[in-house]
Amino acid sequence: MICSVLLTFFFATPVRADVSVVIAKVKPSVVIVGTFKPTNSPRFALRGTGFVVGQDQASTGNLIITNAHVLAQPAELDLEAVLVVQIRVRHGEWQMRLATVVEVDKAHDLALLRFEGPAVSALTVGDSDQVREGQAVAFMGFPIGGALGFSPVTHRGMVSSIAVAALPAATASQLNDKSIRTLRGAGDNFNIFQLDGTAYPGNSGGPLFDPDTGHVLGVVNMVAIKGIRESALTHPSGISYAIPSGFVKQLLERSRAR
Numbered sequence: 001m002i003c004s005v006l007l008t009f010f011f012a013t014p015v016r017a018d019v020s021v022v023i024a025k026v027k028p029s030v031v032i033v034g035t036f037k038p039t040n041s042p043r044f045a046l047r048g049t050g051f052v053v054g055q056d057q058a059s060t061g062n063l064i065i066t067n068a069h070v071l072a073q074p075a076e077l078d079l080e081a082v083l084v085v086q087i088r089v090r091h092g093e094w095q096m097r098l099a100t101v102v103e104v105d106k107a108h109d110l111a112l113l114r115f116e117g118p119a120v121s122a123l124t125v126g127d128s129d130q131v132r133e134g135q136a137v138a139f140m141g142f143p144i145g146g147a148l149g150f151s152p153v154t155h156r157g158m159v160s161s162i163a164v165a166a167l168p169a170a171t172a173s174q175l176n177d178k179s180i181r182t183l184r185g186a187g188d189n190f191n192i193f194q195l196d197g198t199a200y201p202g203n204s205g206g207p208l209f210d211p212d213t214g215h216v217l218g219v220v221n222m223v224a225i226k227g228i229r230e231s232a233l234t235h236p237s238g239i240s241y242a243i244p245s246g247f248v249k250q251l252l253e254r255s256r257a258r
Helices: 002-012 019-029 177-186 224-229 246-257
Strands: 030-036 044-055 061-067 082-088 094-105 110-116 136-141 153-164 191-195 207-209 216-221 240-244
Touching (some): 019 030, 030 061, 044 136, 061 216, 061 246, 094 246, 110 246, 136 191, 191 216, 224 240
Antiparallel strands (some): 030 044, 030 082, 044 061, 082 094, 094 110, 136 153, 153 191, 216 240
């Protein structure tokens, strides 16, 4: 009888992965996105985080997702500055690769990049439509612009709310220019994940993932969404946000259709 009860409990209880194992699986796919200029000191400037999602149709380059705002704006670039990513290779060393922009989705602050070279392990993009409030999540990136070192940092938390990207302003004067442009560009407003874990600007573009499977559920966003979500607040909060992975899937599908 006791054996029967134990067996029933064992098979009825969901098997959860060791978080350390999942982190080890996710880490090789998380990259640093930045710019390189040989006349600067330092020559490399970290702008945010990205993660590998596979290879392009011709299998000639690795595809990366990051935030659109992570990319340097035209006014910030000159003939010497180039877009690069840094990936982890053998023995945990960082290797710099030139990157190019495949597509930018300004409405959802996402960008698809490509870099050449051997295939890098890719993360699986999960179904964000299945995410529920209260669900446990984790995210990985390079907080505070790499001030803590170029080692991916993992934070755990939960989805505290699924809400629209912009709060309704009490008056028109509380909407800033960026909020208005973003909302117009997105057409219908879209939902985002509000997190109870604290992310920092260097985390922008990093993966929000399921701590049991490592599947990507969203993209951490510390600037654009915070700007439109909290534009009506006098003192912005420390709340973190993520863009649902469904928009990442749409971006990848458009890329494959070309």
